[in-house]
Amino acid sequence: MITSSANGKVKQVMNLMKKAKARNESGLFVTEGLRIFKEIPPELIESIFVSEGFLKEKEHKQLIDGMQYEVVTDEVFRVMSDTRTPQGILALVKQLTYAPEDLTRTGGPAFLMILENIQDPGNLGTIIRAGEGAGITGVLMNSTTADIYNPKVIRSTMGSVFRVPFAYTGDLTASILRLKDQGIRLYAAHLDGRNNYEKEDYTVDTGFLIGNEANGLTEDTARLAEAYIKIPMMGSVESLNAAVAASVLMFETARQRRA
The missing domain is CATH 3.30.1330.30 (Ribosomal protein L30/S12)
Incomplete structure (x- = not known):
């Protein structure tokens, strides 16, 4: 003992x-x-x-x-x-190890969450857990996103970390461009979104770009998206917590694919 x-x-x-x-x-x-x-x-x-x-x-x-x-x-x-x-x-x-192709290897359309500078461990863990529930095929993160093996992240995933493929990249731009070359349509959750999020078609190969809790996506990363989308707000609320916004988009995608 x-x-x-x-x-x-x-x-x-x-x-x-x-x-x-x-x-x-x-x-x-x-x-x-x-x-x-x-x-x-x-x-x-x-x-x-x-x-x-x-x-x-x-x-x-x-x-x-x-x-x-x-x-x-x-x-x-x-x-x-x-x-x-x-x-x-x-x-x-x-620790688990995944190759980049593991994030898109699936029997159906790819469904990716692409995270830039997410800092809160609870947010990262929640995105992974909600993502499993919504059926995402993988999570791609830049190197300054929170460490997925932080104990707080692990607790927040409630076990989903063992089932959702994920990878970090030292060059997010290059990784995103490779995804676009594969035909994956990318959407940026952005205050300047042209369409409300439910107006787009997510039944094809799809990825969502989710930015930092305080500052959102960097301009360079946001410009790589095929389209900006927004989640309409009532009252005086301008935006949602990163994990909540990601969950809204993920479950809309799940809804469309069920339909």
Whole structure:
């Protein structure tokens, strides 16, 4: 049993939680909580940590029966945890790797979310989770978008991170131009949108450009879109949160494709 927060394994967990550099160098990330633990593909699990209190529940012990795991005291687990009310289980998980073509390889039309400078981990996680529900084929992000392996992003995805292909690009413009060459029609969510979002046809290969929470898309990226679209607002509201706007567009696309 691990009884000290100075233990090397505990320090590794805390380092992976706090530092993107540590995650990138190790190829690992941290998941915490019962629900997401159940979503992890077994072959990706590197190691498991559970608290003493966690093992007091019969169903908890059954969940990890036959697996190797480290037991830590409740106090040490609270130090390791990134949440206010730890559930007593976390895992180190191998990072996923996708090729660019994985984002568009599908039996039907491509359906991409292309994110520029999204900074809030909760927004990124929500877009991925809502995207799975709407049927997106992948997420493309520029290198200054939040780290998908940040613990807050992972929690917000609620397991969707294991099922939605994603990739970062160091040259967003070049990546977008390649998508256009493949015949993917790109829309920019933009205050200068010509049409309301529901007026366009998203049943063909489609991608949405979603920009930074405070500043929106950069002009250079927005100009690459085939069309600007807008979500009409009532009252004094000018725009929506990035994740909410993305969700509106994704579920309109899902609606059209069902129809």
